[in-house]
Amino acid sequence: MTRVESNVDDGCIVCSNPIDHASLTPCNHRYCTICSLRMRALYKTKACAICRTEAPLVIFTDEKERKFVEFNVGEFYRTDENMGIAYEQQAIFEDTVVLLRYNCPDPSCDVACLGWPDLHRHVRSAHQKQMCDLCARNKKVFTHEHELFTQQELRKHEKYGDDNPGAVDQSGFQGHPECGFCRKRFYGEDELYVHCRDSHERCHLCDRRTGGRNPQYYLDYNALEQHFGKDHFPCLDNECLEKKFVVFDSEMDLKAHQLENHPNGLSKDARRDARRVDLSSFDYRPQYQEIRRGGRRGGRGRDPNSDAIPATSGAHMSRAELVHQRQREIQSAQSTTPRTFGGQLTASEPHVQSAQRPANAAQSPQIRNAQPAFPALNEQPNTNGSSTPRPAPALTPAEQARQLRHNAVTERAAHLLSNDEARLAEFRSRISSYRNGTISASDLIDAFFSLFDTSSAELGKLIKELADIFEITTKRDALLKAWNDWKAINEDYPSLPGPSGPTSAAGALGSGMSGSRVLRLKSATAPSARSTMGQQRSWGATAASANNPFPVLPASNNKGTATPAPTPSWLALRPASSSRPISAKVSPAPSRSQSSANLGRTDAFPALPAAAKPTSTVFTPGYTGAGVIRQSVGSGVNAWAGSAGGGGGANGGASSVPAAAGDADVGKGKGRKGKNVVFKWG
Amino acid sequence: MAANKRIMKELGDVNTNPPPGCKITTKDEDIYNWDVSMDGPDDSIYKGGKFTIAIVLPKEYPFKPPTLSFRTKIYHPNVTNDDRGAMCLGMLRAEEWKPPNKIADVLKLVRAVLSAPQPDDAVEAGIADQFKNDRKGFDKTAQDWVKKYAK
Numbered sequence: 144m145t146r147v148e149s150n151v152d153d154g155c156i157v158c159s160n161p162i163d164h165a166s167l168t169p170c171n172h173r174y175c176t177i178c179s180l181r182m183r184a185l186y187k188t189k190a191c192a193i194c195r196t197e198a199p200l201v202i203f204t205d206e207k208e209r210k211f212v213e214f215n216v217g218e219f220y221r222t223d224e225n226m227g228i229a230y231e232q233q234a235i236f237e238d239t240v241v242l243l244r245y246n247c248p249d250p251s252c253d254v255a256c257l258g259w260p261d262l263h264r265h266v267r268s269a270h271q272k273q274m275c276d277l278c279a280r281n282k283k284v285f286t287h288e289h290e291l292f293t294q295q296e297l298r299k300h301e302k303y304g305d306d307n308p309g310a311v312d313q314s315g316f317q318g319h320p321e322c323g324f325c326r327k328r329f330y331g332e333d334e335l336y337v338h339c340r341d342s343h344e345r346c347h348l349c350d351r352r353t354g355g356r357n358p359q360y361y362l363d364y365n366a367l368e369q370h371f372g373k374d375h376f377p378c379l380d381n382e383c384l385e386k387k388f389v390v391f392d393s394e395m396d397l398k399a400h401q402l403e404n405h406p407n408g409l410s411k412d413a414r415r416d417a418r419r420v421d422l423s424s425f426d427y428r429p430q431y432q433e434i435r436r437g438g439r440r441g442g443r444g445r446d447p448n449s450d451a452i453p454a455t456s457g458a459h460m461s462r463a464e465l466v467h468q469r470q471r472e473i474q475s476a477q478s479t480t481p482r483t484f485g486g487q488l489t490a491s492e493p494h495v496q497s498a499q500r501p502a503n504a505a506q507s508p509q510i511r512n513a514q515p516a517f518p519a520l521n522e523q524p525n526t527n528g529s530s531t532p533r534p535a536p537a538l539t540p541a542e543q544a545r546q547l548r549h550n551a552v553t554e555r556a557a558h559l560l561s562n563d564e565a566r567l568a569e570f571r572s573r574i575s576s577y578r579n580g581t582i583s584a585s586d587l588i589d590a591f592f593s594l595f596d597t598s599s600a601e602l603g604k605l606i607k608e609l610a611d612i613f614e615i616t617t618k619r620d621a622l623l624k625a626w627n628d629w630k631a632i633n634e635d636y637p638s639l640p641g642p643s644g645p646t647s648a649a650g651a652l653g654s655g656m657s658g659s660r661v662l663r664l665k666s667a668t669a670p671s672a673r674s675t676m677g678q679q680r681s682w683g684a685t686a687a688s689a690n691n692p693f694p695v696l697p698a699s700n701n702k703g704t705a706t707p708a709p710t711p712s713w714l715a716l717r718p719a720s721s722s723r724p725i726s727a728k729v730s731p732a733p734s735r736s737q738s739s740a741n742l743g744r745t746d747a748f749p750a751l752p753a754a755a756k757p758t759s760t761v762f763t764p765g766y767t768g769a770g771v772i773r774q775s776v777g778s779g780v781n782a783w784a785g786s787a788g789g790g791g792g793a794n795g796g797a798s799s800v801p802a803a804a805g806d807a808d809v810g811k812g813k814g815r816k817g818k819n820v821v822f823k824w825g
Numbered sequence: 826m827a828a829n830k831r832i833m834k835e836l837g838d839v840n841t842n843p844p845p846g847c848k849i850t851t852k853d854e855d856i857y858n859w860d861v862s863m864d865g866p867d868d869s870i871y872k873g874g875k876f877t878i879a880i881v882l883p884k885e886y887p888f889k890p891p892t893l894s895f896r897t898k899i900y901h902p903n904v905t906n907d908d909r910g911a912m913c914l915g916m917l918r919a920e921e922w923k924p925p926n927k928i929a930d931v932l933k934l935v936r937a938v939l940s941a942p943q944p945d946d947a948v949e950a951g952i953a954d955q956f957k958n959d960r961k962g963f964d965k966t967a968q969d970w971v972k973k974y975a976k
Contacts, residue, residue, distance in 0.1 A: 156925045157831070157887055157924045157925055158830065158831050158887075159830045159831040159833075159834040160830060174925075178924070181888065182888065182924075186888055192923060192924045192925060193923060193924075193925050194923070195921070195923055282884075283885060283888070316884055
C-alpha cells in the first residue's frame with residue numbers, strides 16, 4: 144500500500160510535476176525540491192514525504208543517482224541550518240529562496256514585497272485586486288500561489304468559495320464558514336470549531352444525547368440558560384442557579400435532585416410550582432429573569448451610583464490641588480530620568496520642531512540635546528547622560544514634562560538607530576511630514592519600518608511614546624490607529640522562513656535575481672507546463688554570480704552603517720536586515736557605479752547604457768534604505784511615492800537598474816520594466 | 826496548483842487501471858469528490874455486496890490525507906455505524922499520512938480491511954467486541970446488513 148521508491152523520471156511522486164531539482168533525504172528518497180520546501184517551510188515538518196522518517200537535513204541536488212552519504216559537506220554551495228537544507232548548487236539555492244519571498248500572485252508581475260501588508264498594498268495599487276486575508280493567514284501555499292480577487296470575487300470567494308467543478312483550475316474550495324453569532328468568517332471548519340468552542344456555549348445534555356455529533360451552539364450563557372429552561376429541567380433553587388447550570392435531562396432527575404439536595408430548601412410554593420410545570424409549553428425563562436431583576440437583585444439595594452463615584456472623584460479636587468498633583472508627577476518623572484534614560488540626552492526641544500530644520504540634522508544627537516542649558520557639554524562624549532537633566536529655568540513644569548517625553552522618544556529612536564544621525568534626521572523629517580499632513584499615519588509607519596531595523600515590538604514602544612507627544616489629538620489617534628491596523632494585518636501572518644545564518648540572501652539574489660527567474664519559478668508551481676522563461680536563466684545566474692556571495696562594499700560607505708548586526712531576522716515579520724549590504728551601497732552616485740560594476744561581469748549583455756533611469760536615482764541623503772525594496776519608476780500608484788523625500792522609491796534603484804535594463808533588452812515587452820525587485824527577507 | 830496535477834494524474838491512473846473491484850467516478854466533475862463503487866471482496870463476509878464510498882480530498886491534498894466514508898451502511902468494526910460511515914484507517918490519520926500515498930493504495934487497503942477487520946483499531950467498540958468474542962453473530966449481522974443495504 145505504500146510506494147517507497149520514487150521514480151524520478153516519472154515526475155515528482157508527490158506533485159507529479161517534472162522534477163527540476165531533486166530533494167534527497169538521508170533515507171535516499173528523491174522528490175522535487177518544491178514539494179520538499181513546501182513541507183519544510185509551510186507545513187513545518189521535516190519528515191521525509193515518502194517514508195516519514197525525520198530528515199534534519201536534505202540535499203537539494205541535480206544529481207540523479209548519488210546517495211545521501213556520498214555527498215560531502217564541502218560540496219555544498221550553501222547550507223541552511225534553519226530549514227535543514229543543503230544546496231548543492233547556487234542555481235538551486237536561488238530557485239529555492241525565490242519561492243519564499245512575498246511574490247506578487249499576479250502571473251505577469253515579478254514584484255516581491257516586504258511582507259504581507261506591503262503585498263496587500265501592492266496588489267491593491269498595482270493590480271486593483273485584493274487577496275483573501277483568511278487564506279493569506281492560513282492557507283499553506285507559497286505567497287505567489289495565493290489568488291487575487293476583485294471586490295465581488297472576494298465576497299464570492301468568502302461566501303461560496305471559488306470552486307469551479309470541471310474546470311482545470313478547480314480548487315475544491317467551498318468558502319470560508321461563518322460564525323452565525325459573530326458574523327465573522329473563519330478559514331475552515333476547524334478554525335470555526337475552535338472559535339465556537341472558545342467563544343460560545345454548548346449544551347452538555349444535548350451533546351450527551353447526540354454523542355457530540357452535530358453540535359448546537361448558543362451565543363452565551365444567557366442563551367444557554369434560556370435553552371435549558373426551554374428544553375431541559377434546570378433546578379430553580381437559588382443556590383443552584385448561582386452555580387450556573389444545575390440542569391437535568393428529565394423531570395425525574397430534577398425531582399430526585401431536589402429531594403436530595405433541597406429537602407427543606409424549597410418553599411412550599413416552589414415545590415408546588417416545580418410539580419406543576421407544564422412540559423409541553425415550558426417557557427419559563429423570561430418570567431424567571433423578571434423575578435431576578437425586579438425582585439432579588441433589586442431588593443438587595445445595590446446603589447446605582449456606586450460605580451460613578453470613583454469616576455467623578457477627580458472633579459472634587461480644586462484647581463490648586465490639580466496643579467499640585469501635576470507638578471508632583473512631573474517632578475517624579477524628572478527624578479527618574481537619569482536612571483531610565485541612562486544614555487545621552489537627546490533633543491530637549493520638541494523634536495518635531497527640530498525635524499523641521501533639516502540643516503541641523505547632521506548634528507549628532509549628543510550635541511543637540513545639550514543646547515539649551517549646557518553648551519559646554521558639547522565636547523563631552525556620551526557619558527554626559529549621567530548628569531542630571533536640569534531643563535532651562537524659564538520652562539514651566541508642563542513644558543519640562545513635555546520635553547522629557549520628547550527626550551524619551553528621541554532617545555529611543557536614537558538607540559534603535561544606533562545613533563546614526565543621518566537616519567535620525569530622516570526619522571525627524573518623517574515625523575514633521577506627518578505632523579504637517581504631508582504623509583498619512585500609515586505612510587509614517589511604513590517609513591519607520593524602512594528606517595528602523597528592529598522588531599515590531601520595539602517599534603511599537605516607540606510609536607506609542609511618539610503618539611503621546613502629539614498634542615493634536617487627531618494626529619495622535621490616527622497614528623495609534625494606523626499602528627494597530629498594521630499589527631492587526633501583520634502579526635498573525637505565517638512567516639516564511641528564510642535561510643539561516645548570516646548568508647546574505649540579498650547579496651545572492653537582490654541584485655542578481657532578474658524578474659524572469661521569479662516568473663519562471665512561479666510557473667514551476669503553476670498547473671501548466673513550464674514556461675519558456677527558463678531560457679532566461681543564464682542571465683539571472685550570471686548576474687547573480689557577479690554579486691556573489693557578498694558584494695564588495697564601495698568605500699563611500701559613510702553613513703555609519705556600523706550598526707551591530709541584529710539578531711537573525713528571517714522569521715520576523717518586518718523589514719529585515721538582509722538588505723544591509725545593498726543599503727550600504729547607496730552612496731551619492733549609486734546607480735552608475737553599481738550598474739557598471741554589474742554589467743562588466745555580465746557578458747551576455749553588451750554595452751548597456753551606463754546612465755540609469757533618471758527617476759530611479761532619486762536619492763535622499765542620509766537614507767540608507769534598510770527596509771524598502773520596491774521601486775516603481777514613473778508609476779503613479781507607488782504607495783511610497785507620498786513619503787517625503789521619495790526615499791522609499793529610490794533606494795532600490797542602485798542595484799536593480801541593470802536588471803531593468805536587461806529585461807528591456809531581452810525584449811520581453813513588459814511595460815512595467817522599471818519596476819524591480821531588490822530581494823528582501825522579512 | 827500542485828495538488829491539481831497530482832489528482833488529475835491519479836484519476837487518469839484509476840480510470841485506466843482501476844483497483845480490483847472498484848469503479849471510480851467524480852461527483853459532478855469535481856475532482857476533489859470521488860465516488861467509489863466497491864464490490865465486497867470475494868474472500869470476505871461482504872461478498873456480493875456493493876458499497877458506495879465517498880472520498881473527499883482536502884484542498885491541501887496530497888499533503889493532508891483524504892477522508893473516506895461509506896455511503897452504504899456496513900457492519901464493520903472499523904466503520905462508524907452512523908450516517909457518516911466514516912472509516913478510519915491507519916494510513917489516513919493526519920500524522921501517519923504520507924504524501925506519496927495514492928487513492929488507489931487507500932482503496933486497496935479498504936479492501937484488505939473489509940477482508941480482515943482490525944478490531945484493535947476499531948471505531949465501533951461494540952462491533953469489535955462481537956467480532957472478537959462472537960464471530961458467528963458478527964458474521965450473521967454483517968451478512969444480513971449486506972442483504973439489507975448493499976444490494
